[in-house]
Amino acid sequence: MSALALDAAPRPLRLRVSDALYRRRALLILLLLVPPMLWVGAVYVGSLTALLANSFFRLDDFTGQVVREVGFGNFAALLQGANVDVVLRTVTMALVVTGACIVLALPIAWYMARHASGTRKALLYLAIMLPLWSSYLVRLYAWKLLLAKEGAISWVLAKLHLSWLLEALLAAPVVGGHSLSFSPLGTFVVFVYLWLPFMILPIQAAFERVPASLVEASGDLGAHPAATFWRVVFPLAVPGIAAGSIFTFSLTLGDYIVPGVIGDSSMFIGQVVSLQQGTAGNVPLAAAMSLVPIAVIALFLWGAKRLGAFDAL
Amino acid sequence: MIPTVALENVCCEYGAVKAVDGVDLALAAGEFFTLLGPSGSGKTTCLRMIGGFALPTSGRVLIEGRDLTDAPPYARPVNTVFQDYALFPHMNVRDNVAYGLMVRGVAKAERHRRAEQMLELVRLPGAGERRPGQLSGGQRQRVALARALINEPRVLLLDEPLGALDLKLREQMQAELKALQRRLGITFLFVTHDQHEALSMSDRVGVMNRGRLEQVGAPREVYDAPATRFVAEFVGAANLLEGELARRLAEGASCALLRPERIRLGPERGARAAGTVTDSQYFGSFVRLRVQIESATIAVDLHASAGPPPPNGARVGLHWSAAAIHRIENGTEDRR
Amino acid sequence: MRSSAAPASPWLRVSAWTVVAFLHVPLALIVLYAFSAEDQSYVFPPPELTLRWFAVAWNDRPDVWRAIWLSLEVAAYSTGIALVLGTLAAGALARTQFFGREAISLLLILPIALPGIITGISLRSAYSTLGIPFSFWTIVLGHATFCVVVVFNNAVARLRRASPSLIEASMDLGADGFQTLRHVILPQLASALLAGGLLAFALSFDEVIVTTFTAGQQTTLPIWMLAELVRPRQRPVTNVVAVIIIALTFVPILAAYYLTRADEHGAR
Numbered sequence: 004m005s006a007l008a009l010d011a012a013p014r015p016l017r018l019r020v021s022d023a024l025y026r027r028r029a030l031l032i033l034l035l036l037v038p039p040m041l042w043v044g045a046v047y048v049g050s051l052t053a054l055l056a057n058s059f060f061r062l063d064d065f066t067g068q069v070v071r072e073v074g075f076g077n078f079a080a081l082l083q084g085a086n087v088d089v090v091l092r093t094v095t096m097a098l099v100v101t102g103a104c105i106v107l108a109l110p111i112a113w114y115m116a117r118h119a120s121g122t123r124k125a126l127l128y129l130a131i132m133l134p135l136w137s138s139y140l141v142r143l144y145a146w147k148l149l150l151a152k153e154g155a156i157s158w159v160l161a162k163l164h165l166s167w168l169l170e171a172l173l174a175a176p177v178v179g180g181h182s183l184s185f186s187p188l189g190t191f192v193v194f195v196y197l198w199l200p201f202m203i204l205p206i207q208a209a210f211e212r213v214p215a216s217l218v219e220a221s222g223d224l225g226a227h228p229a230a231t232f233w234r235v236v237f238p239l240a241v242p243g244i245a246a247g248s249i250f251t252f253s254l255t256l257g258d259y260i261v262p263g264v265i266g267d268s269s270m271f272i273g274q275v276v277s278l279q280q281g282t283a284g285n286v287p288l289a290a291a292m293s294l295v296p297i298a299v300i301a302l303f304l305w306g307a308k309r310l311g312a313f314d315a316l
Numbered sequence: 317m318i319p320t321v322a323l324e325n326v327c328c329e330y331g332a333v334k335a336v337d338g339v340d341l342a343l344a345a346g347e348f349f350t351l352l353g354p355s356g357s358g359k360t361t362c363l364r365m366i367g368g369f370a371l372p373t374s375g376r377v378l379i380e381g382r383d384l385t386d387a388p389p390y391a392r393p394v395n396t397v398f399q400d401y402a403l404f405p406h407m408n409v410r411d412n413v414a415y416g417l418m419v420r421g422v423a424k425a426e427r428h429r430r431a432e433q434m435l436e437l438v439r440l441p442g443a444g445e446r447r448p449g450q451l452s453g454g455q456r457q458r459v460a461l462a463r464a465l466i467n468e469p470r471v472l473l474l475d476e477p478l479g480a481l482d483l484k485l486r487e488q489m490q491a492e493l494k495a496l497q498r499r500l501g502i503t504f505l506f507v508t509h510d511q512h513e514a515l516s517m518s519d520r521v522g523v524m525n526r527g528r529l530e531q532v533g534a535p536r537e538v539y540d541a542p543a544t545r546f547v548a549e550f551v552g553a554a555n556l557l558e559g560e561l562a563r564r565l566a567e568g569a570s571c572a573l574l575r576p577e578r579i580r581l582g583p584e585r586g587a588r589a590a591g592t593v594t595d596s597q598y599f600g601s602f603v604r605l606r607v608q609i610e611s612a613t614i615a616v617d618l619h620a621s622a623g624p625p626p627p628n629g630a631r632v633g634l635h636w637s638a639a640a641i642h643r644i645e646n647g648t649e650d651r652r
Numbered sequence: 653m654r655s656s657a658a659p660a661s662p663w664l665r666v667s668a669w670t671v672v673a674f675l676h677v678p679l680a681l682i683v684l685y686a687f688s689a690e691d692q693s694y695v696f697p698p699p700e701l702t703l704r705w706f707a708v709a710w711n712d713r714p715d716v717w718r719a720i721w722l723s724l725e726v727a728a729y730s731t732g733i734a735l736v737l738g739t740l741a742a743g744a745l746a747r748t749q750f751f752g753r754e755a756i757s758l759l760l761i762l763p764i765a766l767p768g769i770i771t772g773i774s775l776r777s778a779y780s781t782l783g784i785p786f787s788f789w790t791i792v793l794g795h796a797t798f799c800v801v802v803v804f805n806n807a808v809a810r811l812r813r814a815s816p817s818l819i820e821a822s823m824d825l826g827a828d829g830f831q832t833l834r835h836v837i838l839p840q841l842a843s844a845l846l847a848g849g850l851l852a853f854a855l856s857f858d859e860v861i862v863t864t865f866t867a868g869q870q871t872t873l874p875i876w877m878l879a880e881l882v883r884p885r886q887r888p889v890t891n892v893v894a895v896i897i898i899a900l901t902f903v904p905i906l907a908a909y910y911l912t913r914a915d916e917h918g919a920r
Binding site: 289 | 660661664665667668671672674675676678679681682685695696697736737738740741743744748750756759760762763765766767768769770771773774775776777778781793796797800823828829830851854855857858860861874877878880881882890894897898901902905906909913
């Protein structure tokens with residue numbers, strides 16, 4: 004019969020378990036959390052801690068084994084010339100890429116939030132989402148094709164009689180290189196391309212949250228649309244910009260594939276970590292090096308939190 | 317006579333807040349009982365403790381004499397109509413209504429038949445195939461009702477079910493609910509903050525304030541003879557006389573209630589009190605005058621048939637029968 | 653915000669659509685190149701168009717098909733595990749308040765928030781320390797870890813949107829916890845889980861960094877692609893494979909998008 008016959012037969016096991024879990028909500032939550040926490044905790048956090056612990060150990064030069072003694076040798080090594088260069092180079096690239104993404108994202112985010120509606124907005128949204136989720140490597144590969152010496156960009160510039168501009172850029176110090184597809188300039192363009200959707204979406208979401216009535220009030224009080232944008236809308240969108248910057252910044256900081264494929268021989272943090280861990284077998288140094296992006300990202304996150312980025316996420 | 321539902325000295329605390337503070341309540345079989353009170357008064361918490369959605373921190377909940385304080389909702393012969401109706405959006409109306417039978421293993425043909433019966437009872441015949449999203453608020457409410465009643469519960473709990481409906485529909489549903497309850501003969505526990513609803517539908521009303529039950533009684537009793545200040549003011553428009561005025565007009569009471577509609581205007585000579593008209597508001601079927609008497613302002617409701625009201629500044633005499641004034645014993649207790 | 657009736661300034665419109673073009677032209681170009689007859693360089697415009705390379709990829713390159721198959725398998729298992737773990741975590745965290753809740757959310761996001769290389773080398777050194785040889789399962793372990801959060805986010809969003817009284821109503825009507833799970837909670841979650849699962853699948857299918865460190869000798873499709881990027885073997889075949897990848901990730905993303913939208917507008 005039904006559960007209403009409480010006093011009659013002893014309750015079946017399923018009901019007893021259900022009763023117990025209903026009364027003890029905490030137990031239920033605990034049971035739900037055990038599998039995911041076990042997995043993420045043991046697998047991920049465990050190995051992460053092991054890696055970071057390694058940053059304090061060192062590699063014995065003779066035996067090639069990791070010596071498990073706490074020391075700060077790796078951190079000292081990080082402060083040496085070549086490594087400092089690498090860090091500065093990577094951080095600068097991350098900053099420049101973030102800046103470029105912001106500049107490119109603002110118009111389209113504003114357009115999507117304010118001037119597109121219905122089907123057009125859905126289409127635009129899809130247009131941003133698809134590159135975001137489609138293959139990173141394929142998008143990288145597409146740029147390799149574009150940037151190649153005989154590729155599309157060179158061809159277009161030649162048709163526009165702007166080849167001299169390309170030569171000049173490539174001859175420039177620091178950003179120039181052998182060809183577009185093997186230069187920091189090329190690396191920069193590809194990074195911007197890859198991470199742009201990550202910047203557009205949070206900014207667009209932030210713009211959407213600005214009430215239309217604020218914009219109308221500003222116009223009503225006599226402000227020109229540009230003034231309305233810079234003085235009313237933009238400050239309210241800063242959390243969205245900060246949120247997007249977190250993505251572009253941390254993604255650039257940790258990436259080693261793009262500089263490897265498109266860049267010249269100058270190294271980025273990710274490449275150093277990869278090399279040290281791989282060929283050199285120097286896991287302790289690699290671990291210490293990987294603390295740098297973690298620290299930089301943590302700093303960046305702190306700054307972004309001050310700007311309200313987490314309210315936007 | 318074992319009460320259908322009994323709350324024995326029930327308390328429900330959330331941290332430092334006492335949502336329900338020592339409530340004793342007994343509902344008789346077949347009774348339409350309303351818990352009335354402002355938001356935060358604990359009335360919904362009481363309902364949830366009877367339904368099994370909240371556990372009391374102390375006290376007992378008895379249903380037909382059995383202690384079901386800790387029992388989960390599915391183990392109680394009680395069903396609920398929720399404030400937001402809580403219809404399952406992924407099922408059609410018929411499956412919604414038949415849900416209680418389905419989880420108990422009733423065969424499909426049988427439960428579909430009974431679901432159709434219930435839909436006719438709530439005057440929604442043939443709506444079985446539709447989805448909750450396609451229904452209007454009033455229709456969804458009927459489905460929620462049918463769904464709750466199909467299990468033939470001993471007690472039906474209704475948590476402010478008419479709040480989302482507009483006035484005309486609300487009045488119609490009030491009448492329908494009352495008729496339904498009479499017909500089915502089961503105990504209804506109705507929770508609302510609307511005193512008109514409470515007075516018009518109930519056999520008995522319990523007025524709650526800040527976790528305490530301030531008065532329980534028939535509607536007429538609660539309206540004419542409120543036990544506390546709070547009840548007097550919440551259940552209708554009230555003139556609360558205090559201090560010197562109360563002592564003089566209400567034979568030495570510290571606080572007294574005089575309902576505006578019980579006062580008649582008349583000559584100053586022979587009146588119980590006299591004063592000056594300061595304001596009047598037109599409400600269609602009556603006019604509410606404000607009359608200044610010494611330091612207090614008294615509201616007087618004049619029926620429309622009494623003719624045009626006196627203008628502002630006019631002196632008037634106020635008359636009422638001895639029975640119209642009601643002393644409030646613990647009126648000076650400050651419950652605010 | 654509501655969109656304004658006033659049309660956008662031409663400058664704004666041009667910038668917006670230019671950015672859209674910027675995002676999509678490179679992908680369109682790959683599709684074009686897949687039909688190019690030229691096989692030694694990336695010359696533009698392609699001298700001649702042909703379907704030949706599709707046939708070559710289909711018939712002559714078993715390594716491509718092995719890689720695709722491995723990626724599909726890894727993605728399937730990772731998604732499955734992520735679905736279970738993500739749903740459990742969402743059930744615990746969506747509507748509850750308890751000490752440490754924020755910390756747990758952060759923990760779940762960490763695998764995807766930290767750069768892939770860190771996740772990659774952590775797992776790799778953990779495997780070598782524990783003496784676990786590289787295999788199919790070492791890859792799946794890594795993928796499942798960052799796929800969990802994708803499913804988790806979708807499930808939590810759905811649970812938060814659902815009315816809390818639905819569970820109470822189900823129990824009120826006589827269903828115990830397990831019946832409520834089966835008849836009310838899971839059906840509500842179904843579309844969110846499907847969307848989350850599709851996204852997790854796409855994420856796993858495309859992942860290269862963590863995979864490189866946890867794969868040993870195995871070659872998933874992204875690993876194959878990466879090798880081609882650095883040392884191209886047969887460029888046109890790479891182009892063809894790129895087009896296949898675009899198509900394969902296009903479909904689940906579109907589907908997930910429509911599912912999430914339908915969910916928000918539809919059944920309430």
